[in-house]
Amino acid sequence: MNQFLKKAFILFILFSSFSVFAQKGNYDIEPTMPFQPMFSFGTAYHSFQGDIMGPETNSLLGNMGYRAGMRLNISENVDVSLLFSNTSFFEKNEEASFESNVDAIGLHFGYAMNSVFKQSRVSPYLTAGAQSLSFKTLNKDNQSDWTDRESTIAIPLGLGMRLNISERIDLDATINYTIAMGDIDKSVEGTSDKFMSASFTIHYDLFTPKPKENTYFDDSYYADVNFKAMDVEDEDGDLVADVDDYCPKTPIGVKVNEFGCPLDSDNDGIPNYIDKEKNTKKGAVVDEKGVQLTADKYHSMYSDYEAASREYANFYNENEIKRENYKTVDEYLIAKANAFNKAYHEGEEFDNTVDGLKYKIKIGAYTNGVPANVINKYLSLDDLESIPQDDGMVIYAVGTYTSLDDALGREYELEAKGFDDTYILVDNNGSISNYVIPVPEPVIDEEEEVVAPVVEEVENEEETEIEESLVSNNGTTYRIQIGAYDKELPNEVFVGVDNVVSFTGKDGLVRYMAGSFTEYKDAIAYQAQMNARGFEDAFIVTYKNGERINLNVAIKTERTTPKVETVIEEEAIELEFTVQILVGKESLSAEDLTKMSKLGNIEKEAKGEKMYRYFAGTYSSLEDANIRLAEAKLAGYADAFVFAKLEGERITLEQAKELMK
Numbered sequence: 300m301n302q303f304l305k306k307a308f309i310l311f312i313l314f315s316s317f318s319v320f321a322q323k324g325n326y327d328i329e330p331t332m333p334f335q336p337m338f339s340f341g342t343a344y345h346s347f348q349g350d351i352m353g354p355e356t357n358s359l360l361g362n363m364g365y366r367a368g369m370r371l372n373i374s375e376n377v378d379v380s381l382l383f384s385n386t387s388f389f390e391k392n393e394e395a396s397f398e399s400n401v402d403a404i405g406l407h408f409g410y411a412m413n414s415v416f417k418q419s420r421v422s423p424y425l426t427a428g429a430q431s432l433s434f435k436t437l438n439k440d441n442q443s444d445w446t447d448r449e450s451t452i453a454i455p456l457g458l459g460m461r462l463n464i465s466e467r468i469d470l471d472a473t474i475n476y477t478i479a480m481g482d483i484d485k486s487v488e489g490t491s492d493k494f495m496s497a498s499f500t501i502h503y504d505l506f507t508p509k510p511k512e513n514t515y516f517d518d519s520y521y522a523d524v525n526f527k528a529m530d531v532e533d534e535d536g537d538l539v540a541d542v543d544d545y546c547p548k549t550p551i552g553v554k555v556n557e558f559g560c561p562l563d564s565d566n567d568g569i570p571n572y573i574d575k576e577k578n579t580k581k582g583a584v585v586d587e588k589g590v591q592l593t594a595d596k597y598h599s600m601y602s603d604y605e606a607a608s609r610e611y612a613n614f615y616n617e618n619e620i621k622r623e624n625y626k627t628v629d630e631y632l633i634a635k636a637n638a639f640n641k642a643y644h645e646g647e648e649f650d651n652t653v654d655g656l657k658y659k660i661k662i663g664a665y666t667n668g669v670p671a672n673v674i675n676k677y678l679s680l681d682d683l684e685s686i687p688q689d690d691g692m693v694i695y696a697v698g699t700y701t702s703l704d705d706a707l708g709r710e711y712e713l714e715a716k717g718f719d720d721t722y723i724l725v726d727n728n729g730s731i732s733n734y735v736i737p738v739p740e741p742v743i744d745e746e747e748e749v750v751a752p753v754v755e756e757v758e759n760e761e762e763t764e765i766e767e768s769l770v771s772n773n774g775t776t777y778r779i780q781i782g783a784y785d786k787e788l789p790n791e792v793f794v795g796v797d798n799v800v801s802f803t804g805k806d807g808l809v810r811y812m813a814g815s816f817t818e819y820k821d822a823i824a825y826q827a828q829m830n831a832r833g834f835e836d837a838f839i840v841t842y843k844n845g846e847r848i849n850l851n852v853a854i855k856t857e858r859t860t861p862k863v864e865t866v867i868e869e870e871a872i873e874l875e876f877t878v879q880i881l882v883g884k885e886s887l888s889a890e891d892l893t894k895m896s897k898l899g900n901i902e903k904e905a906k907g908e909k910m911y912r913y914f915a916g917t918y919s920s921l922e923d924a925n926i927r928l929a930e931a932k933l934a935g936y937a938d939a940f941v942f943a944k945l946e947g948e949r950i951t952l953e954q955a956k957e958l959m960k
Contacts, residue, residue, distance in 0.1 A: 335372040336369055336370070336371055336504070336505075336506050337370045337371075337372075337467075337469070337502040337503055337504045337505075338367075338369060338502070338504075338505055339366070339367060339368050339369060339370050339380060339500055339501070339502050339503075340365075340366070340367045340501055340503075341365065341366050341367075341471070341498055341500030341501055342363065342366070342498070342499055343363070343364050343365070343366060343384070343386065343496045343497065343498035343499070344362070344364075344496060344497045344498075345362045345363070345386050345494055345496045346362075346494060346495045346496070347362070347388050347390045347483075347484070347492070347494045348492070348494050349390075349482075349483060349484045349486070349490070349493060350482075350484055350486040350487050351390045351392060351395050351396065351397055351484045351486050352390055352392065362386055363386070364384060364385055364386025364387070364401075364496075365386075366382050366383065366384035366385075366498065367383055368381045368382035368383055369381050370409075370502050375413065376410055376411050376412070376413055377408070377409070377411075378408075378409045378411070379406060379407070379408050379409070380406070380409065380428075381405075381406055381407075382403075382404070382405060382407060383402070383403070383404050384402070384403045385400075385401070385402050385403070386496075387399070387400050388401065388483070388484075388494070390484065394440075395438070395439070395440045396438075396439055397436055397437060397438040397485060397486065398436070398437045399434050399435065399436040399437070399483050399484065401432055401433070401483065402432070402433045402434070403431065403432050403433070404430065404431050405428050405429055405431060405455070406428050406429060407427070407428035407455065408426065408427055408428055409424050409425070409426045410424055410425045411423075411424040412424060412425075413807075420463040420464075421460055421461070421462050421463075422460070422463075423458070423459070423461075424458070424459060424460070424461050424471070425457070425458050426455070426456070426457045426459070426473065427454075427455070427456050427457070428454075428455050429452065429453075429454060429455075430452070430453040430454075430455060430477070431450060431451075431453075432450065432453050432479060432481070432483075433448055433449070433450050434448065434449060434450075434451075434481075435448045435449070436483060436484065436485045438484060438485040438486060440486070441485050441486065449481065450481075451479055451480045452481075453477050453478060454477070454478045455476070455477040456475065456477075456478075457473045457474055457475035457476065458473070459472050459473030459474060466504075467503060467504040468501065468503055469501075469502040470499070470500070470501055470502075471498070471499070471502070472497075472498075472499055473497070473498045473499075473500070474495070475495065475496045475497075475498060476493070477493060477494050477496065478491065478493050479491055479494070534547060534548070534899055535547060535548055535549045535550075535559075536551055536897050537549050537553070537555045537559055538555075539555060539557070539558070541672060542670045542671065542672060542805075543558070543559065543670070543671050543806075544558070544559035544671055544672070545558045545559055545560050545671045545674070545675065545847060546559050546560035546561065546847055546849075547559065547671075547672065547675070547847075548846065549561055550572070550926070550929055551897050551898075551930055551933045551934050552933045553570070553572045554571075557806075558671070558806075559671070560847075561849070564577050564578070565578055565579040565580075565581075566581070566836065566838050567579045567583065567585045567838070567850075568585070568838055568839045568840070568849075568850035569585060569587070569588065569589030569850055569851050570849060570851075573588065573589060573849070573851055574588070574589030575588045575590050576588075576589050576590045581835075584823050586854065587852075587855045588851065620634050620635055620638055620833075628784070628788075629788060629789055629792070631833060632788065632792040632832075632833050633791045633792055635831075635832050636791065636792050636793070636794055636795070636796075636832055636833070639795070639832050640795045643795075656726070657699050657700065657725075657726040658698070658700045658701075658705070658723055658724065658725060658726070658734065659684075659698050659699060659700075659706070659724040659726055659731075660696060660697050660698050660706060660710050660713060660721055660722070660724070661722040661723075661724050662677065662680075662695050662696065662713060662718050662720075662721055663677065663694075663695045663720065664693065664694045664695065665693055665695075665803070666691050666693075667803070668803050668804050668805035668807065669802050669803060669804065669805075670805065671804065671805075674802050674804070674810075675842060675845065675846050675847045677695055677800075677802075678776065678800070678812065678840075678842045679776055679842040679843060679844060679845045679846070680776070681776045681815045681817070682697050682698055682699075682798075682815065683695065683696075683798075683800055683815070684798065684799075684800060685800045685801050686731055687787075688731075693801065693802075693803070694724075694731065695800075696724055697709070697713070699726070703723070703734075706723055707723070710723060717845075722734075774843070775817065775841055775842070775843045775848070775853045775856065775857065776815060776841065776842045776843070777814070777815075777816040777817070777818070777821070777822035777840075777841055777853065778798075778800075778812045778813070778816075778822075778840050778841075778842070779812065779813045779814045779822065779825055779826050779829050779837050779838070779839060779840075780810060780811070780812055780837065780838055780839075780840050781811045781812070781813050781829050781834040781837045782810070782811055782836060782837070783809065783810045783811075784808065784811070785807070785808065785809075787801070787809050788809075788811065793811075793813075796813050796832070797813065797814055797815075797825075798812075798813060798814050798815045799811060799812070799813050800812045800813075812840070813825070813829060814829075818857065819839075819853065819854055823839075826838070826839055841853040852926070856922060872945070872946075873947070874919070874943065874945055874955060874958060874959070875917050875918070875919060875943065875944045876918050876919075876920070876921050876924035876941050876942070876944075876955070877914055877916070877917045877918075877924070877941065877942055877943075877944065878915040878916055878917075878918075878924055878931060878939060878940075879912060879913070879939065879940055879941075880901075880913050880914065880915050880931045880939040881913040881938075881939075882906065882910060882913070883910065883913065884909060884910060884911070885903075885909070885911055890935075894934045894935045894936065897934045898915050898930060898931060898934050900915070900916060901913055901914070901915060915927055915928075915930070915931050915936075921941070921943075921952075921955065921956070921959070924941045925941065928940070928941050943955035945958070
């Protein structure tokens with residue numbers, strides 16, 4: 300026993316020394332590096348399955364032992380452990396009994412199946428290895444004294460569950476079946492024995508440093524934020540927390556997928572609960588009800604884009620490049636990209652121009668998964684781009700300006716929209732760095748006469764421009780989601796693709812967006828191009844005011860919003876639509892309180908001395924009010940309705956509709 304502990308202690312010190320001296324200075328280490336030495340310690344319950352096993356032995360109750368060692372991560376799923384273990388067997392039946400002390404040292408290879416439960420901290424895993432066993436045995440029938448210590452080889456096989464407790468701590472619960480190549484119980488000479496064990500092992504990372512510069516948020520800014528509450532908050536009641544919900548305002552009662560978005564069987568962008576045609580052909584152009592447009596209607600609405608879309612479709616259908624001819628998805632997509640660029644961009648050169656300095660505005664940077672609500676907020680900006688860094692960080696920025704003043708103006712605009720942690724970046728032909736304000740050395744002229752500056756009162760043109768820009772940027776942004784992958788795709792796939800933006804979600808999937816459009820017809824044509832490039836599951840997604848919205852809402856809004864070609868100054872009409880759900884007393888029943896909690900953001904207004912009106916929101920458009928009305932009725936308020944107000948005075952809905960024409 301003492302010899303075993305001595306060996307374990309020496310090995311632990313040796314591994315610790317290697318790990319410490321291998322660290323780079325100033326925490327300069329790549330966060331994606333798989334090598335992560337972890338100290339392992341645990342206990343195990345053993346059940347002997349050899350020649351001597353009697354009524355006192357079963358698979359659950361057995362002999363207790365312990366294990367210790369080191370684990371190294373070879374890749375995201377594969378690890379190797381060097382473990383020492385010790386246990387003492389005691390088995391007895393009616394005919395014989397024995398005692399044995401067993402030490403073991405061995406290599407164990409583990410494979411964690413992380414893809415089984417993508418959004419869970421728990422993952423099943425398999426393990427196999429080879430051990431050197433050292434044992435001495437006392438068999439009361441065959442000898443009266445302990446045998447000399449002997450050695451043999453054993454093969455352990457196991458399966459279990461791994462719990463990722465934190466970034467540095469894992470817990471393994473494993474059932475092992477070990478086949479020994481020797482006779483441990485000394486009952487029948489030459490017989491190989493076996494034993495089972497249930498082990499619990501803690502792995503703790505003592506050594507890997509975490510890079511300071513990869514921490515985007517300063518924790519001190521959020522000292523008063525209850526992150527635990529945010530992690531479980533679910534505004535739309537679809538059982539997907541808001542922080543992970545890609546569609547955070549799904550109507551109550553609508554079925555959603557694992558990402559919180561309404562089910563869409565035909566992937567046409569119109570959710571099933573609205574879709575009047577649930578089996579639309581892939582790539583077909585649909586209206587706001589999910590019905591495929593007829594040839595005449597398509598031609599009348601999108602005649603300028605029909606030829607291009609058909610040409611892309613023909614390329615997609617006639618091209619001989621097939622997925623089964625390539626070993627990997629990367630190779631297939633690169634081949635499709637090369638073929639597409641040769642057909643449509645022959646002779647063009649990409650990324651070969653040398654420009655002067657450009658300025659961009661950084662709005663965020665992430666090394667690990669980006670929350671869904673942040674992704675939606677970023678994608679609402681039509682000029683968003685993602686800039687991967689060598690250390691695994693991805694910077695998200697907007698704008699490309701030749702003038703620093705223009706970049707500063709955009710930065711002020713973003714701050715007004717709620718982007719608090721902005722920063723000016725300098726783009727030197729693809730090399731990104733932070734802008735540093737130059738500090739000129741003061742030049743003092745002793746003979747210069749100091750004169751008080753003359754302050755002229757001028758109109759604040761900059762503020763006016765910012766306000767106009769804020770209004771003009773509040774429209775709908777159409778993007779094409781071209782796919783979600785387990786790993787990043789090579790840059791060669793995206794040669795010739797516009798506005799490529801990538802996000803790694805908390806589920807570990809890398810989502811790619813392409814294009815940025817303000818009109819549905821442009822998004823349709825670009826979706827056809829993405830299909831032709833090999834992204835067969837590409838579909839249109841829409842964003843507005845920092846949130847993802849359904850495609851049907853975007854189409855309907857675009858169709859009903861007149862295209863303003865000339866600016867005519869006229870007095871704005873204050874037209875509002877309010878959703879009223881209930882007239883009742885201030886002290887509500889438990890049923891009403893439950894229903895209101897599903898809706899959230901309920902306002903009330905006194906009606907007389909003891910009665911109140913309850914409202915589920917006021918909106919500037921009838922479309923938004925009707926969506927809220929549908930949510931209220933699904934929550935149980937069957938008598939809810941919408942009424943309109945003009946300049947604060949209530950009018951009929953018919954009058955309001957006339958004013959909107």
